[in-house]
Amino acid sequence: MNLNGQAEFPRKLTALEIEQLNFLLPENIDVYNKYRIRIKSLYVIGQGRLGEGNYILGKIGDVPDLSYSSLPVFASGQIVYEDAKVQVTLHEEFDEQIEFSINIIAGDNVSEDSKVTGGWTYSTWKPGDKSPFTGDELRTVNIAEKKNEMLLVLSKVNHSIWLYEDAKQYNHIIPVTNFINELLRGNTSIDRTKGINMNYIFDNLNKFKDGDFVKALVQYNKQWHKVNLSKIELKPIKEKASLFSKIFRK
Known part of the structure; x- marks a missing residue:
C-alpha cells in the first residue's frame, strides 16, 4: 500500500486471492484448470469499475480497459469461513485481461489463517x-x-x-x-x-x-452466443397447435 492507503499496481495475486479464486477452478476439470494456470501467469494491474474488491488481471505495462461493460461470468461461488462469508466471481478473458471480484458479504475480515468451513460453486x-x-x-x-x-x-x-x-x-x-x-x-x-x-x-x-x-x-x-449448439441434436420443440389447425384436423 502507498501512503494514501491505495493499492500499488501492478502486483502479483496474494496467496489468499489465489486460494479463493482456485476454489472456483477445480484442478481435475480441464477447462477450469487451464483458467487456474492462466490467472497465475497474470498480474493485478488495477481496480475495476466496481471499486474495492473488484480488480483486473493483465500483463505488466497494461492498464485496465474499462471502456466496455463486464464480460460474462466464467465461474462464481461463495466461501464460508468461521467468521465470514465471501463472494467470489471470475469473468471471461478478453484482450488478455480478466476481471475478478472478491467481496466479504457477511462477517469480519479474512486472512490466510482463516478456517474454511464450507461453500459452494457452480463449477463442481x-x-x-x-x-x-x-x-x-x-x-x-x-x-x-x-x-x-x-x-x-x-x-x-x-x-x-x-x-x-x-x-x-x-x-x-x-x-x-x-x-x-x-x-x-x-x-x-x-x-x-x-x-x-x-x-x-x-x-x-x-x-x-x-x-x-x-x-x-x-x-x-x-x-x-453463449454456447455452440451447431453440433448438438436439440430436443424437438413441440409447438402448440393453432385453433385453425385443430378445426381442420377433425
Missing part, C-alpha cells in the same frame, strides 16, 4: 448432484436428445440459471433477466400481469414445459 456441479443451495429444488431440462449432453438448470431458491455442457464438464452461467425475457416471449402459461417478477416466475417453473426452455435457450443463444 454435475447432473445428479443436489442443488448447491440449501433447501432448493432444481428444475433440469435436457436441451439435447442425448441425456445430459447439454442440461439447463434453474434454481428456485437462488434464482440462478446455468447450462451444463458434458463434453467440457463446464457450467455456463446464464444471465437471468435476458433468459427470462426469452422464456416469457409469446408464452401464455404465466400471468403476464405480474411482469418480470422473479419470485413469481421461479415459484412457478412447473408451469413451463421443457420445450419452452429449449426454445428460450435457442433464441437467447442466437443473440448472446
